[in-house]
Amino acid sequence: MADLPPLSIKSLAVGLLILYFVRKLILFVYRSYTNYRFATANKCLPAARFPSPWIGIPNWWSIVKAARTSEHVALICNRYKQYGNTITGYMLGATHIATCEPENIKTILATNFKDWGLGSARYNSFYPLLGPGIFTSDGPAWEHSRALLRPQFSRDQVSDIESLDIHVNRLMGWIDKSAGKIVDLQPLFFRFTLDSATEFLLGESVNTLLEEDDGKRANGQMNFGQAFDTAQKYLMVRMRARGLYWLVNPKEFKAANKICHDLVDRFVYAALGKKNSMKSEPQPEKKKYVFLDSLVEQNEDVEYLRYQLLHILLAGRDTTASLLGACFVLLSRHPQVYAKLRTEILNSIGDGKDGRIPSFAEIKDITYLRYVLNESESPTSFAGLQQY
Numbered sequence: 530m531a532d533l534p535p536l537s538i539k540s541l542a543v544g545l546l547i548l549y550f551v552r553k554l555i556l557f558v559y560r561s562y563t564n565y566r567f568a569t570a571n572k573c574l575p576a577a578r579f580p581s582p583w584i585g586i587p588n589w590w591s592i593v594k595a596a597r598t599s600e601h602v603a604l605i606c607n608r609y610k611q612y613g614n615t616i617t618g619y620m621l622g623a624t625h626i627a628t629c630e631p632e633n634i635k636t637i638l639a640t641n642f643k644d645w646g647l648g649s650a651r652y653n654s655f656y657p658l659l660g661p662g663i664f665t666s667d668g669p670a671w672e673h674s675r676a677l678l679r680p681q682f683s684r685d686q687v688s689d690i691e692s693l694d695i696h697v698n699r700l701m702g703w704i705d706k707s708a709g710k711i712v713d714l715q716p717l718f719f720r721f722t723l724d725s726a727t728e729f730l731l732g733e734s735v736n737t738l739l740e741e742d743d744g745k746r747a748n749g750q751m752n753f754g755q756a757f758d759t760a761q762k763y764l765m766v767r768m769r770a771r772g773l774y775w776l777v778n779p780k781e782f783k784a785a786n787k788i789c790h791d792l793v794d795r796f797v798y799a800a801l802g803k804k805n806s807m808k809s810e811p812q813p814e815k816k817k818y819v820f821l822d823s824l825v826e827q828n829e830d831v832e833y834l835r836y837q838l839l840h841i842l843l844a845g846r847d848t849t850a851s852l853l854g855a856c857f858v859l860l861s862r863h864p865q866v867y868a869k870l871r872t873e874i875l876n877s878i879g880d881g882k883d884g885r886i887p888s889f890a891e892i893k894d895i896t897y898l899r900y901v902l903n904e905s906e907s908p909t910s911f912a913g914l915q916q917y
């Protein structure tokens with residue numbers, strides 16, 4: 530066989546580039562075809578287009594810039610107002626579809642859940658803090674997490690009002706301390722939900738409401754709350770960096786992840802130790818439900834347990850704090866609702882001065898409270914708020 534001529538670096542590079550673009554083209558045609566078939570089968574209307582010059586680089590940059598001043602949610606809401614509830618355009622070279630249409634969200638998260646996945650973006654961006662778990666998995670891995678976590682959220686397990694009481698009192702203590710001055714409730718709500726969530730998940734609270742909120746500790750290290758917030762901030766920066774997520778991996782992010790992992794691991798080791806000691810000597814009946822104790826019954830892998838816990842902390846902490854924040858913003862804007870809610874609560878469970886802790890059922894039965902919370906969850910409740 531005749532010798533083949535040597536391949537120059539230049540022709541190799543050109544060949545690889547051509548292969549790369551051919552692969553992209555085939556994928557594009559295949560995706561467009563499957564999307565078209567899916568859209569036709571489901572009678573989907575086309576999404577409204579928002580302007581996307583320069584392959585969407587200005588779009589991407591406007592989101593990144595707005596996020597620096599926490600104005601990205603307002604920017605996205607304005608886009609919906611301007612173009613429609615379901616919009617599409619380019620963002621850093623990729624097609625981007627966003628929706629706030631209730632029917633679409635219901636379809637994605639509930640009725641046709643199986644047709645939708647997270648894809649790799651969430652996992653790639655989130656794994657340094659969260660590893661594999663319910664918010665970073667699709668398919669069988671997600672089903673596994675779901676099956677593991679589902680039994681942990683029965684009514685009895687999430688209705689331990691007594692464990693909340695101490696954290697509520699500390700929160701109220703901060704408000705009393707302000708002696709009539711304006712209090713920024715939002716950071717307090719974030720500390721409150723971190724304290725109560727860690728108590729529920731780990732069996733012991735990280736008690737951030739006991740600390741002065743003076744930034745870094747004396748040794749310059751972040752406390753757990755600061756580390757968790759810092760790590761989450763970087764998760765979102767990584768999400769926004771899209772395919773370049775791996776470039777967002779600074780020292781501060783790594784340090785924050787390590788603080789979170791180390792703290793959770795300490796609790797995991799303690800729970801595993803407790804489980805093993807219980808095997809040799811029977812313990813008195815457990816007083817309160819602890820999520821971690823229940824998880825170690827099913828799995829003893831430290832990393833696995835750490836990540837499950839961090840996923841639930843992420844799920845339950847910021848969401849609840851944001852709901853509380855939203856609720857109080859709305860109550861301050863609607864004094865008649867506040868007055869009615871106050872009366873309903875006083876009539877149902879009193880003012881608490883007798884020291885009696887109301888039961889979960891009593892609180893749940895305050896219908897008007899439920900309505901207020903439901904309204905506070907709805908973005909439409911905020912429509913026109915800027916008019917005040």
Ligand code: HEM
Nearest residue numbers: 638663664671675678840841842844845846848849852906
């Ligand atoms: C007002 C409070 C809350 C809101 C608004 C909220 C909202 C949401 C949303 C939008 C999702 C879908 C997220 C996704 O894209 O993957 C979700 C999932 C989830 N949430 Fe919540 N959440 C709240 C409170 C909580 C609490 C307190 C917990 C538990 C302690 C929790 C546990 C979960 C879990 C485990 C999932 C994953 C479900 C799955 O993928 O099957 N959430 N939540």
